[in-house]
Amino acid sequence: xxxxxxxxxxxxxxxxxxxxxxxxxxxxxxxxxxxxxxxxxxxxxxxxxxxxxxxxxxxxxxxxxxxxxxxxxxxxxxxxxxxxxxxxxxxxxxxxxxxxxxxxxxxxxxxxxxxxxxxxxxxxxxxxxxxxxxxxxxxxxxxxxxxxxxxxxxxxxxxxxxxxxxxxxxxxxxxxxxxxxxxxxxxxxxxxxxxxxxxxxxxxxxxxxxxxxxxxxxxxxxxxxxxxxxxxxxxxxxxxxxxxxxxxxxxxxxxxxxxxxxxxxxxxxxxxxxxxxxxxxxxxxxxxxxxxxxxxxxxxxxxxxxxxxxxxxxxxxxxxxxxxxxxxxxxxxxxxxxxxxxxxxxxxxxxxxxxxxxxxxxxxxxxxxxxxxxxxxxxxxxxxxxxxxxxxxxxxxxxxxxxxxxxxxxxxxxxxxxxxxxxxxxxxxxxxxxxxxxxxxxxxxxxxxxxxxxxxxxxxxxxxxxxxxxxxxxxxxxxxxxxxxxxxxxxxxxxxxxxxxxxxxxxxxxxxxxxxxxxxxxxxxxxxxxxxxxxxxxxxxxxxxxxxxxxxxxxxxxxxxxxxxxxxxxxxxxxxxxxxxxxxxxxxx
Numbered sequence: 001x002x003x004x005x006x007x008x009x010x011x012x013x014x015x016x017x018x019x020x021x022x023x024x025x026x027x028x029x030x031x032x033x034x035x036x037x038x039x040x041x042x043x044x045x046x047x048x049x050x051x052x053x054x055x056x057x058x059x060x061x062x063x064x065x066x067x068x069x070x071x072x073x074x075x076x077x078x079x080x081x082x083x084x085x086x087x088x089x090x091x092x093x094x095x096x097x098x099x100x101x102x103x104x105x106x107x108x109x110x111x112x113x114x115x116x117x118x119x120x121x122x123x124x125x126x127x128x129x130x131x132x133x134x135x136x137x138x139x140x141x142x143x144x145x146x147x148x149x150x151x152x153x154x155x156x157x158x159x160x161x162x163x164x165x166x167x168x169x170x171x172x173x174x175x176x177x178x179x180x181x182x183x184x185x186x187x188x189x190x191x192x193x194x195x196x197x198x199x200x201x202x203x204x205x206x207x208x209x210x211x212x213x214x215x216x217x218x219x220x221x222x223x224x225x226x227x228x229x230x231x232x233x234x235x236x237x238x239x240x241x242x243x244x245x246x247x248x249x250x251x252x253x254x255x256x257x258x259x260x261x262x263x264x265x266x267x268x269x270x271x272x273x274x275x276x277x278x279x280x281x282x283x284x285x286x287x288x289x290x291x292x293x294x295x296x297x298x299x300x301x302x303x304x305x306x307x308x309x310x311x312x313x314x315x316x317x318x319x320x321x322x323x324x325x326x327x328x329x330x331x332x333x334x335x336x337x338x339x340x341x342x343x344x345x346x347x348x349x350x351x352x353x354x355x356x357x358x359x360x361x362x363x364x365x366x367x368x369x370x371x372x373x374x375x376x377x378x379x380x381x382x383x384x385x386x387x388x389x390x391x392x393x394x395x396x397x398x399x400x401x402x403x404x405x406x407x408x409x410x411x412x413x414x415x416x417x418x419x420x421x422x423x424x425x426x427x428x429x430x431x432x433x434x435x436x437x438x439x440x441x442x443x444x445x446x447x448x449x450x451x452x453x454x455x456x457x458x459x460x461x462x463x464x465x466x467x468x469x470x471x472x473x474x475x476x477x478x479x480x481x482x483x484x485x486x487x488x489x490x491x492x493x494x495x496x497x498x499x500x501x502x503x504x505x506x507x508x509x510x511x512x513x514x515x516x517x518x519x520x521x522x523x524x525x526x527x528x529x530x531x532x533x534x535x536x537x538x539x540x541x542x543x544x545x546x547x548x549x550x551x552x553x554x555x556x557x558x559x560x561x562x563x564x565x566x567x568x569x570x571x572x573x574x575x576x577x578x579x580x581x582x583x584x585x586x587x588x589x
Contacts, residue, residue, distance in 0.1 A: 007033070011040035022080070027103045027132075034103055061105055062087040062120070064096050072148055073230050078155045082130050084147065097147040099167065100132035109147065109167065125179045128164035130154075137186040138162060142219075142242060143177075145170055145194040145203075149226040153193065153242070156226075156235045162187070170194060170203035177207045185212050191245045193219040193226060200225075208248035217245035266456070268417075273310040274517075274545050276532025281496055281522045286417060287456040288524075289449065289493065291424075293463045293484055294500035295473025299515050299536065299543070300462045303500065304420050305330075306543050307460060308389075309337045316417040317388035319410030321403060323426035327391040333541070334389075335380040339372070340540040346372045369539065390414055403427050404447055411457035421448075423462035425485065441487035449493050463490050476503030481520050497521040498531075513538070514548050 009023035012035060017023070024040070026033040033042040064087030068076040079085070085096045089110070097109040099121075107121035109129075129147045141162040144150045150165035157163070166176045173194070177184070184190050190211055194200035201218075208216035222237045223229050229238035268286040271278045284290065294300045301322070308318050322330045329344065336343040345368050353363040392406050403421075410416040421427060427444060452459055464485045471477035479499035481491040491497055501516040515534040519527055535546035 009035040009038060009040055011035065011038050020080075025103075032103055060120075061098070061108055062089065062094075062096050062110070064088075069095075069148075069151075072152070072227055074148070074151050074155050078151045078159055081133065081154070081159050082147075082151055084151060097129055099126055099129060101127055103132070123167075126167040126176065128176065128180050128183070129167055130164040131180065131183060134162040134164070135186075136183045139187065140189040140191060141184065141187040142191045142193050143184070143207075144226055145173075145200055146225070149193070149195075152226040152230040153238070156230065156239055170199045173203040173207050174210060177210050181210065185215070188215065189217055190215050191217045191219055191242055192248075193221060193242060193245075195225045196221045197224060205248075209250060211248075214247060216248040218248050219245035270311070270314070270316075270458075273306050274532065274534060274543070276545060277498070277517060277519075280519050280525070280527045280531035282525050284458060285495075285524070286458050287452060288495040289452050289459045289461065290496045290498065291461050291463055291484075291490060291494040292498050292500060293465055293479060293490075293520070294502070295465055295477075295479075297504060298473065298500050298502040299534075300500055301325075301422055302536065302541075302543060303515075303534075304422050304460060304462060305333050305337060308418070308420055309334055311418050312384070312387050312389055317390075317415055319390045319392070319407070319414060319416040319419040321392040321394070321406060321419070321421045321427075323392075323394055323403070323422060327393050330391050331381070331384065334384055335377065336541040338380040338383060339376055340542060341372050341376075342368060342539065342541045343372060343377065346370055388414075388416075390416065404444075404451075407448065407459070408451055408455075411451055411455040416457060418458045418460065421459065421461040423464060424490070425464045438487040442489045445487070445489040445493040461494070473501070474504050476501055476506070476516070479518065479520070491521060494521070495523045514546065515543065516550075 005026045006022035007024045007026055008021040009017075012023050015038070017038070023035045023038070024033050024042075025035070035041070062085070064085030066076060066080045066083070067086050068074065069079060069084075074084075083098045083100075085098070086093055087096050087110075088094070089112070092112060095111040097111070098105055099107040099109065105121070107119060107123055107126060110118045110120070112118070128143065130150055134141065141164065142153055144153060144163065144165040146169060147165050150163050154161075154163045166173050168176065192204045192207055194204045204218045208218060219241050221229060221241050222234055223232060226238055229235065267288075269282075270284045270286075272281075272284060292300050292303060304320075304322075308320055311318050320330060332343050332347075345366070349364075349366045349368055349370065356363055390410055392403070394403070404427075407419055407421065410419050424441060424444060448459055448461065451457065465473050465479065465483045466485045468477040468479065468483055473479060473483075479501055481497065484490040484497075497520040499518040499520050501518060502512070502514065504512055506512045506514075513536045515536065517531045517534060519529060519531050522528060533546045533548040534543045535548070536543055
């Protein structure tokens, strides 16, 4: 771990110079020698030349003189070792840092008054400053942020140990480390002694991530940089900081003994409106994402409204982005759940029969009991008006950035516990994109996952399907993860994926109302398969759990699902009246 050898330069000696006898730098492995004072050069084959050949002289260098840097407390021996010179450019004295590759000067970094830095020569893929002095193998090497700091530490160590610096400071630190990774990797310990400021600390962490695992150490200097330590006479403290630099450990890696109760995610457990799903998936949790998938008209939106109503009754704050219906339609369908009456159908039947009467035609019986009063509707609307329910008014446009911003706003500013998005394809359709639908969905799911992890909100999102093999989804065909439309991220990103299967063309009208609920993915329990059955009541607009035997195969076996201990779910559901009262008080931001 020593510097390359230095010998007297024969050409300088002929001219009466080189009294110190160390002008000629001799490179290892037969790569020749070079005098940076007079240009005398020895090729790798031993032949001497007055100076390096033109092919090796990549720049017309500033010659300058090696001198002590008194204002930096850096002696001539250190400056000579690193070939750091003072030269005049247009009558102004500048400092010149020389950069070498394979014994050839390839670039010069000049520093003028007021930190005016300029480059001469080949600046592509620069080596580290001082890299030519060291073999690339050994116990330890120190990397500083600048040339002055490099020579400051070298001076503290009497020029005995490898010290190099970045060529362009913290702003280009990662590029410099990547370029010279092979050289640095030959050392057992790589100490990053960057400036003790925000830029330096940030760059040190980024560079440490690039270095071989276990080799990077980050030093915390007692002052801003190594030269300030030297100027203030804190050499001992600086050297101690270098020796005590702790091995870098990436964020997120903890020893088992470091994990405490405070590291456990703060999650709330909630039930589903239906016991079969609560049992199969052990409920829902805050800070998670659930994806619901089915064919067109199979009941996804109906399930979403049931879930929203379920959460509102239990005092949770709910945001809804129903991208294919108006907010008034969403609210009317929630009022229908509250009243157990098909509100929109009753209103539509009234309006149509009024039109028929005005035309002199007979009214029609739609099989819907018209027992909705204005007082009932007003009371139910006020009920939801007193709850923390927020519905996105997309006004016919679903521009992606706008929708994503509203999800973020609901989660952050409105402190929603649950946000519903129906559906992801409509959300992506509003994205200004150049790529495919798959790429757009990948980005959407990534962004939504980020919101979930940052805020702890639970997101329920609806997805459409590709065409199924064999029987269609609308005819009750079995859905799998591969049928999710657009991207594999729809299956990989959510915590749970639930399929809704319904045979809308079944011969028996009662069978058409049966929804088979299938768990395609349950990250928390691992349970998959048919969770149970729900039956749609067209008169109340409600989904109720049902006992149902399938005509052929795929019958639900309750024993296949994980059975939690009863106390796991006890206490999750408070009294409905009590919670509704709390929710009304909690309304407002």
